[in-house]
Amino acid sequence: MLNCRQAAELMSQRQDRRLTRWERFGLRLHLWVCHGCRQFEQQLAFLRAACGAWMRHKE
């Protein structure tokens, strides 16, 4: 079972590469039981959206 530190790392890498089937499975399992990591997942998505919004605002 992944711990939060490993799960967070995979969620971050998911924005940069395609995770393996095994990694996706482990991550899904962890997210199922971990409320803090589910928040982190949403916040990571928000960070990316905010970066996009910031760039559009600049341009």
Place this chain on the structure above:
Amino acid sequence: MDAGELQSLLAGMRPQLLRFARLQLRVDAAAEDAVQAALLAALEGAAGFAGAASARTWVFSILKNKIIDEMRRRRREPEVPAEESGEAVEELLFRADGHWAVPPSAWADPEASLEQRQFWAVFEACLDRLAPKPGRVFMMREFLGLETEEICKELGISTSNCWVLLHRARLGLRECLSLGWFEGGR
């Protein structure tokens, strides 16, 4: 768009361009140089613009290239010391057993923050506070729109190192926004 209009548009953009370049290059003189070069290139190519929007987008794309050039040049300079690669962030945020030291709690209506000027001030301050190496890699990825492979090549680091740095930047930025904005800052 005539030359006069373009000139005043570019003059108006200058502070914004500088802030963008400074965040990524961190050395004021280098940021000034990159912006200067981008503005000159834009003036030389003046004829091609139908309107202000396309000119603004174009100036930004020139500036992005100048910033990448500067980063490429720096790669040949001495390595940054270990403390600048932001290793501490994971040790701070996670306990030894891999659990969150403080588990992330929900952010209230984050999308609404995007409309608030004050949020962007905090956002930029947080970017500014990232350790130099993760910060640079993160901005190349998110703002200059480079793929991880390209970033590795530009900076001469391994792909896995690149992922680690990106992750540290995201952890740091998330933590900073959480403390500086979502948990009482606004």
